[in-house]
Each structure stands twice: as structure tokens, then as C-alpha cells.
Amino acid sequence: MQKWSGAAFKAGKSIGVVPTMGALHEAHGSLIKRARQENDLVITTVFVNPAQFGPGEDYEAYPRDFNSDREFCEKEKVDAIFHPSTDEMYANPQTVVKIGKLASTMCGAFRPGHFDGVATVVAKLFNITKSTRAYFGLKDYQQLRIIKQLAVDLNFDLEIIGCPIIRESDGLAFSSRNRYLSEDERRRAVYLNKALKHGWQLYRKGEKKAGKIAIEIRDIISENTGGKIDYAGVYDADSLEEISGDIKENIVIAAAVHIGKTRLIDNVSSYEEALSQKK
Numbered sequence: 001m002q003k004w005s006g007a008a009f010k011a012g013k014s015i016g017v018v019p020t021m022g023a024l025h026e027a028h029g030s031l032i033k034r035a036r037q038e039n040d041l042v043i044t045t046v047f048v049n050p051a052q053f054g055p056g057e058d059y060e061a062y063p064r065d066f067n068s069d070r071e072f073c074e075k076e077k078v079d080a081i082f083h084p085s086t087d088e089m090y091a092n093p094q095t096v097v098k099i100g101k102l103a104s105t106m107c108g109a110f111r112p113g114h115f116d117g118v119a120t121v122v123a124k125l126f127n128i129t130k131s132t133r134a135y136f137g138l139k140d141y142q143q144l145r146i147i148k149q150l151a152v153d154l155n156f157d158l159e160i161i162g163c164p165i166i167r168e169s170d171g172l173a174f175s176s177r178n179r180y181l182s183e184d185e186r187r188r189a190v191y192l193n194k195a196l197k198h199g200w201q202l203y204r205k206g207e208k209k210a211g212k213i214a215i216e217i218r219d220i221i222s223e224n225t226g227g228k229i230d231y232a233g234v235y236d237a238d239s240l241e242e243i244s245g246d247i248k249e250n251i252v253i254a255a256a257v258h259i260g261k262t263r264l265i266d267n268v269s270s271y272e273e274a275l276s277q278k279k
């Protein structure tokens with residue numbers, strides 16, 4: 001992969017990378033399409049990264065279907081797929097990337113070490129693919145924020161591009177984990193987005209009290225999904241700290257809920273609102 005990318009880089013080609021863990025779906029497709037528009041070459045990486053799963057999480061169960069991912073990439077006219085083995089990626093490593101405060105809230109508070117694992121693999125993927133631009137979905141808002149910081153802190157010479165959340169017609173954000181949901185859980189899952197949208201409408205209608213919005217979101221999620229909430233609230237879009245008093249601007253309203261055995265996350269953010277207004 002490094003040879004291929006190195007030759008492309010020397011030939012002056014721009015390279016867009018879409019890092020994924022496979023089980024590709026429409027949201028990945030939208031990232032690949034965007035990378036296709038903006039670069040000479042597109043690489044999709046497919047690697048279920050053990051370093052970002054905690055004990056008891058779904059590393060073993062995580063969907064893996066490389067043949068269907070390859071077909072997906074061929075349809076989207078991806079130039080190269082990087083699909084390494086775990087041994088190739090992690091041969092007795094002694095070095096990790098450690099994320100500071102940005103990893104202490106939201107998902108980071110419930111998945112210790114998760115973002116260190118993400119940052120470590122993403123740093124490796126950036127070095128391996130020598131990309132010009134890297135594309136990430138806004139569904140993983142905290143991940144995107146952390147990767148942007150990683151690129152600044154470690155001087156990666158590439159552009160990190162955050163792309164809009166892609167949703168099913170009823171609002172559920174596409175996720176590889178949606179395939180774990182039973183029919184009944186799938187019906188209930190839709191209330192995650194409904195709750196966050198409701199919170200955003202309250203905010204846009206002038207509600208300034210973050211606590212009031214958080215309570216309403218939590219109520220909608222608990223009553224309609226019956227799931228265990230990890231977090232649900234209003235966060236500063238930049239520091240990711242939870243806002244407890246008055247909201248100023250630049251926020252993300254986000255939540256994570258366990259529906260049955262499936263942990264789902266979603267958010268609505270000023271970042272995405274600004275992207276949709278630019279269109």
C-alpha cells in the first residue's frame with residue numbers, strides 16, 4: 001500500500017482516503033463519492049481495529065464480509081482497498097496515540113481507551129496511505145473532532161473532511177451496527193433521532209437552558225426505546241464539554257443508547273447545520 005501511494009504521491013496525484021471497518025453501507029458510499037469528486041485517486045481502508053474495542057464489546061461479532069465490501073468499492077470506482085490483517089497492523093507495537101480531555105466526555109466516558117485505539121489506527125492509516133484528504137462521517141462527531149485535533153497535534157499534512165450524516169427515510173442514521181437490530185428494536189431505534197431533532201428544534205426556537213433540552217431528550221429516548229442511555233445532552237461543539245447552564249452557540253446535541261444488545265449513537269450539530277446551509 002505504501003509503495004502504491006508513494007508512487008501516486010510522486011506522480012503528483014491527490015489521494016482521498018475513506019477509513020472504514022467494512023460492512024459498507026450508504027453512508028460509506030457518500031464518503032467515497034465525495035472523495036471521488038475531490039481527488040485523483042480514492043483508497044478505502046477496511047480493517048476491524050481491535051484496539052478500539054473494549055472488553056465485552058462487539059469486536060468478535062462485528063460484521064465482516066469482505067467480498068461484499070469489495071463489490072461495493074468496485075461499484076463506487078474505488079482505486080485501491082487496503083485490507084490488512086491484524087498481525088500486519090499490530091506486530092508487537094510499543095507505541096500508541098493517547099487522546100487527552102476530548103476523550104473524557106460523551107462516548108469516551110463510557111468506552112475507556114476507545115479513542116486512543118481509533119487515533120492510533122487512523123495515524124497509521126494516514127502514514128500508510130499518504131493521503132491528501134481523509135473523509136469521516138459526522139455521526140461519529142467526537143471521533144471527527146478528535147481526528148481533526150490529532151492531525152493538528154501530530155502535524156499530519158492532510159485535510160480532514162467531515163461529511164453529513166446519511167439517514168434512512170425514517171431518520172435512523174446508517175450504521176453497520178443497525179444490522180444487529182430485531183424488527184421491534186429497529187422500530188424503537190428511530191426515536192433516538194426523533195429525540196435529538198426535538199432537542200434541536202427547542203434550541204432553534206430559543207430555548208437556552210441546556211438542562212431542559214437534555215431532560216426532554218432523555219425522556220423521549222427512555223419512553224420510546226426502553227433502552228439504557230449512556231449519555232444524552234448538549235455539548236460544546238469544540239471542547240465537547242457538557243453544557244449545564246445557558247447555551248451560547250456552536251453546539252452538538254448527542255446521545256448514545258443501548259437498544260437490546262446494540263449501542264447506537266447519533267447527534268445534531270451546528271457543524272452539520274452550517275454544511276446544509278452552504279449547499
Ligand code: PAF
Nearest residue numbers: 019020021049118121140
Ligand atoms: O469510524 C470507523 O469506522 C472507525 O472508527 C475508523 C475511523 C475506521 C477507525 O478504525
